[in-house]
Structures are given as structure tokens and as C-alpha cells.
Amino acid sequence: MTQNWDVVIVGGGLAGYVAANYLTEANLSILVIEKGKVVGGRARTNKVKQQYLNLGPHALLKKGKATSILKELGISLSGKSPKLGGILVENNMEYVAPFSPLGLFTTRLLNNKERIEWIAALWKVMTIDPENLAEQTFQQWVIQISNSEKIKSLLYMLARLATYCHAPEMVSAKVTILNIKNAMAGVIYLDGGWQTIIDQLHNTAITSGIQLRTHTLVKEIHPAQQNQFKLILSNEEEIYAKYVICTTGPHELNDMLNKHVQYQQNSFFTEMIAVKGATLDVALTQLPNPRRLFAMNITDPFYYSVHSNYARLSDDGKSAVLHVFKYHHPNDCIDGTSSKNELEKFLDRLQPGWQKYVIKSRFIPTITVNQRLPQIGDEHMLLRSKTEILGLYIAGDWTSPNAILAEGAISSGKQAAEDILLKEEEENSANYKRRI
Ligand SMILES: Cc1cc2nc3c(=O)[nH]c(=O)nc-3n(C[C@H](O)[C@H](O)[C@H](O)COP(=O)(O)OP(=O)(O)OC[C@H]3O[C@@H](n4cnc5c(N)ncnc54)[C@H](O)[C@@H]3O)c2cc1C
CATH class of the missing domain: 1.10.405 (Guanine Nucleotide Dissociation Inhibitor; domain 1)
Incomplete structure (x- = not known):
């Protein structure tokens, strides 16, 4: 495998794959590096016992930027909108x-x-x-x-x-x-889960010649020398790239850069607080009370929704896939056992006897939903996909000043790709002018 790339994308989640898909427009060599065994990041869906479980409740904005970008990329989004109410x-x-x-x-x-x-x-x-x-x-x-x-x-x-x-x-x-x-303006729950977005983005990327390495962690990024970044991988291998798009979280980015470069955004990235929660993802053969499809607690931070009522989330389409979620406060001292008890108690109230019908129940005590809790003044520190380091771009749900979640991840992935395409175009036209 060649060790010199035009673009290396660190992270194979929504942001990384959207960037990769837009970059296929140009004749560039592109490598996506993902530390996980499988791609998708937090948009992964696990198929367990014929049930499709997203990592917690996932709803796509019907009229958001993410939907229009995905459509522009030819991604088909099938599913239905949950009814208002509950x-x-x-x-x-x-x-x-x-x-x-x-x-x-x-x-x-x-x-x-x-x-x-x-x-x-x-x-x-x-x-x-x-x-x-x-x-x-x-x-x-x-x-x-x-x-x-x-x-x-x-x-x-x-x-x-x-x-x-x-x-x-x-x-x-x-x-x-x-x-x-x-x-x-409405949301949709997706048939087959969010993995269907990842799978489609992945297939287009691969058929367009983009290379992928999974189970590989980028340990260090050494900023451009002679127009080349050096990346050191978990197996100590060194690879080189003209541009790097980093879609990891802000702390991972700092870790990869920290020893080699001081830049102003560094302390802002270090202090960034993540939005977290606990999720109980459950598939049941049936709902004890089929009329209860959505609920929230007003004063306590609990959510419940039966996603399979609107999206096909099992092979036979007969079971019920639901998510119960607890929103964590940044100062919460997270106790997994008590969060699990709270979520199960909330589910007991809404679906008494649900345990009798369990096909699969998975509890995750703490998961990052968004890498940045958006705060006043963030827009002065985030330069869209650009960083102070020439040639290094960031994308992901924390990098857009005003967009978060999939909106932030997908729109910043597009932005980073467009910035690189523009830079290439400028360079090519400067070279052309020099030649004539
Ligand atoms: C419980 C839950 C509920 C959610 N609900 C919604 C919702 O309803 N609506 C919505 O819009 N969004 C929702 N989201 C958010 C949405 O899933 C994320 O914003 C989006 O998937 C983030 O994509 P990303 O590419 O920015 O990051 P990620 O998906 O985290 O991708 C980054 C990738 O980089 C890889 N990586 C990290 N470090 C390295 C390294 N050093 N080397 C190589 N690879 C590395 C990671 O393994 C990961 O695969 C939810 C998230 C969660 C967890």
C-alpha cells in the first residue's frame, strides 16, 4: 500500500464518510483510517438476533442540512416520522x-x-x-x-x-x-437503523477507489513539513499526507498533535465539554401496552420511544425496538447501576412486565452523544473546518459553531471536503498560470 496520500481522513464515522464521498469528485488519493474494527462510529447499528439496534435513540431531522446533504450524495433514507404526542x-x-x-x-x-x-x-x-x-x-x-x-x-x-x-x-x-x-419540523426514524446511511456512504467511497484501514489508530499527527503531514499509526508505521481531515473528538485531536505543535485553539479544545447520556436499547417480541409509544419525564431527564413503530428494525418486522435514555448533566457523577435502575423503572411504568418479552436488552451507562456542549462564544473559536494549522481540517459533531449532532457531523464533513477541493483548484490554476 502506498504511504503517500493526498488526503488522510482520521475516523470512519458520518463526518469522515461524508468528506470522503465529496472528495471522490477530484482525482485524489484518499485513505480513511478507523480505529474500530468496524466503521460507522456513533452512527453504527448492531444487528443482534435479527433486531437492529442503533447506539441509543437516533432521529434524523426531516428538513435539516444533514438530510439534504445525504440526498445530494444519493443516499436513500427510508423510514417514517413519529407522531406528535405521547x-x-x-x-x-x-x-x-x-x-x-x-x-x-x-x-x-x-x-x-x-x-x-x-x-x-x-x-x-x-x-x-x-x-x-x-x-x-x-x-x-x-x-x-x-x-x-x-x-x-x-x-x-x-x-x-x-x-x-x-x-x-x-x-x-x-x-x-x-x-x-x-x-x-419533524424527524424520521430510519428503516434498518443509521447503519444504512454508513453502508451507502461506504459503498460509494470504496467503489470510487477510496482506501480504508480499520482497526488502526492514528497516534500522532506531525504538521506539514514540505507540504506533507506525517502520521504515526498504532503499529508505529509512518504515512504521509498533503491534507488531513480529523474527525475524532477534540481531546483525541489534541493528543495526536500536542507534543509537536502549540496552537491557540488547543486550550479551547482541551476545555470542551461533551454531551453524554445513558441508554437502554431494548427489543421485545411484543409491547405489553401497544398504545404507549413515546414518553418523557418533565422534571427528571428521561426519554422513551418505540422506534420500531415507525421504522422497520427487525428482519420479520414484528418485534418492538425501543430506546429509554437518560440525559446526563456535565457535573453528574455517573453511577451506572443507579442509571440502569432508573431507566428500567421508567420502562416498568410505561410497559409493565416488559422483561417477559425481551429478545435483547443492552445498557450503556455513559455514551458521548455530541462531542461539544454548545456554549456562548464558541463561534469565535471555531473556524468552520479550518484549523490554524495549514492543511489540517476538522470535521465532526463538535466542529460547526451552530450545528450539533448529525447536522454538525455531516455538514462539517462536506465543508472540510469543499475546502480541500477549493485549495486544490487554486493550486492547479496557479500552476497552470505559471506554465503558460
Ligand atoms: C445515544 C446517542 C443518540 C444520538 N441521537 C441522535 C439523534 O437523534 N439525532 C442526531 O442527529 N444525532 C444523534 N446522535 C449523534 C450522532 O450519532 C453523532 O453526532 C454522529 O454520529 C457523529 O459522527 P462523527 O463522524 O462526528 O463522529 P463519530 O461517529 O464518533 O466518528 C469518529 C470516528 O473516529 C474514530 N477515531 C477516533 N479516534 C481515532 C484515531 N485516533 N484514529 C483512528 N480513528 C479514530 C472513532 O472510532 C469513530 O469511528 C446520537 C448519538 C448518540 C451516542
Whole structure:
């Protein structure tokens, strides 16, 4: 295998594969290096006993940037949108969720005054320009919107649902509102899970000549000398590249660079806080209570949704695949056993006796959902896909100032590829002019 590449992409998740797919436009030699045995990163889906389990609940924004980029790349996305509605739990009581017009007018969660306040709050979310909220935390914005503790709790819950962030006192109001607005336009659960996106991106990349090495970790990146980066791999092998796109997390990037280069973004990357949660992914032969498809706790950070009601997530299409999730606060001292008990208790309430029907149950006590909790001022530190190091680009769910989750990963993957294509075009036209 050649040791000199035009582009080396570190990481074979959504960001890496989207970048690779866009780079196939040019005549470049491209290598994707993935430390895992399999590709996909956090968009992987495990097939266990004919059931397709995403790593926790995954919903794709119907009208987001990610969907339009994937469509542009020819990726087919099949699946359905979950209906608005479900149950909200507060102080051990269950209420109809005030998300649909019917829910709004029938729920006993809200009195008439609160009903009007909730409509006004939703209206504000829909109509406000998020650009005006760049200097506020989400909590500061919510406090201005309402005095009612119930309305505030509902807004925090909506933010958890749309962003997975459970730290309203820290998270940027601008990014939160942007994401709530996007989520309100609808999401889809994908047939076969998110692996179907990865598989399609992978197939196009491979048939276009892109090389892939799995089970290989990039240990060090030595910035460009004579227009070449040197990368040292886990087996001590050295490879060279003109451009590097790094799609790992910010801490891994610092580790790979740290010893060899000082750059200003370094401390910002070091201090970046990840958004984390615990997930209980369950496949059942049937639901004890088939009518219960979605629920959230208003004050405690719990989520439940039956994804297989809208997406085909098993070979026979008959079983029920659901996810129960706990949103972690950055200061949480995570205790796996108690998180598991809490999630199982939440599921017991919604689907009593579910244990009798288990095909597969998998608990992950802590998983990074997004590599960056978006905070005020992040946009001054993130230079889109560019870094201060010429030729080194970053992509991933933490690298776009205003986009997070798959939106951030996919749009930054495209951005990094476009930046490299532009740089190549500029170089080629400069060389051409020199020749004539
Ligand atoms: C529980 C959960 C629920 C989620 N729900 C949603 C949702 O509903 N909607 C949504 O839009 N998004 C959701 N997400 C987020 C989404 O899955 C991620 O944002 C997206 O998959 C991140 O893609 P990425 O390419 O940026 O990173 P990753 O998928 O993490 O890919 C990075 C890759 O780099 C590899 N790597 C790291 N270091 C090295 C190294 N040194 N050398 C070689 N390889 C390396 C890793 O193994 C990994 O495969 C969820 C995530 C989780 C965990």
C-alpha cells in the first residue's frame, strides 16, 4: 500500500464518510483510517438476533442540512416520522403531552392560564431569530419568557429532546432554539437503523477507489513539513499526507498533535465539554401496552420511544425496538447501576412486565452523544473546518459553531471536503498560470 496520500481522513464515522464521498469528485488519493474494527462510529447499528439496534435513540431531522446533504450524495433514507404526542410524566402522574393541538387542549397537565402561556412560549420559539440569542444561555432566555415553573420545565424538556443537552445554565440559547425549531419540523426514524446511511456512504467511497484501514489508530499527527503531514499509526508505521481531515473528538485531536505543535485553539479544545447520556436499547417480541409509544419525564431527564413503530428494525418486522435514555448533566457523577435502575423503572411504568418479552436488552451507562456542549462564544473559536494549522481540517459533531449532532457531523464533513477541493483548484490554476 502506498504511504503517500493526498488526503488522510482520521475516523470512519458520518463526518469522515461524508468528506470522503465529496472528495471522490477530484482525482485524489484518499485513505480513511478507523480505529474500530468496524466503521460507522456513533452512527453504527448492531444487528443482534435479527433486531437492529442503533447506539441509543437516533432521529434524523426531516428538513435539516444533514438530510439534504445525504440526498445530494444519493443516499436513500427510508423510514417514517413519529407522531406528535405521547405521555409526559411528572411527580409520578401521567399526562397527555401538549405537543399536538389535541394534546394541548385536552391535557390535564396545564390549567387554562398555563395553556395560554405554553402556546405563547411555543410561538416565541417558532418566531424568534436565534441570531439575537448569541449572548445568552438557554436558561437566561427561558427565565425571560415565563415565570411559571411548569412552562420553564416544559421548555427545558423540549431542549433535552431536541439537543440532548441537559445543562440549560451552560448551553447557548442560540444553538438550542435553532435545534428546537428544526426538530419541530419533524424527524424520521430510519428503516434498518443509521447503519444504512454508513453502508451507502461506504459503498460509494470504496467503489470510487477510496482506501480504508480499520482497526488502526492514528497516534500522532506531525504538521506539514514540505507540504506533507506525517502520521504515526498504532503499529508505529509512518504515512504521509498533503491534507488531513480529523474527525475524532477534540481531546483525541489534541493528543495526536500536542507534543509537536502549540496552537491557540488547543486550550479551547482541551476545555470542551461533551454531551453524554445513558441508554437502554431494548427489543421485545411484543409491547405489553401497544398504545404507549413515546414518553418523557418533565422534571427528571428521561426519554422513551418505540422506534420500531415507525421504522422497520427487525428482519420479520414484528418485534418492538425501543430506546429509554437518560440525559446526563456535565457535573453528574455517573453511577451506572443507579442509571440502569432508573431507566428500567421508567420502562416498568410505561410497559409493565416488559422483561417477559425481551429478545435483547443492552445498557450503556455513559455514551458521548455530541462531542461539544454548545456554549456562548464558541463561534469565535471555531473556524468552520479550518484549523490554524495549514492543511489540517476538522470535521465532526463538535466542529460547526451552530450545528450539533448529525447536522454538525455531516455538514462539517462536506465543508472540510469543499475546502480541500477549493485549495486544490487554486493550486492547479496557479500552476497552470505559471506554465503558460
Ligand atoms: C445515544 C446517542 C443518540 C444520538 N441521537 C441522535 C439523534 O437523534 N439525532 C442526531 O442527529 N444525532 C444523534 N446522535 C449523534 C450522532 O450519532 C453523532 O453526532 C454522529 O454520529 C457523529 O459522527 P462523527 O463522524 O462526528 O463522529 P463519530 O461517529 O464518533 O466518528 C469518529 C470516528 O473516529 C474514530 N477515531 C477516533 N479516534 C481515532 C484515531 N485516533 N484514529 C483512528 N480513528 C479514530 C472513532 O472510532 C469513530 O469511528 C446520537 C448519538 C448518540 C451516542
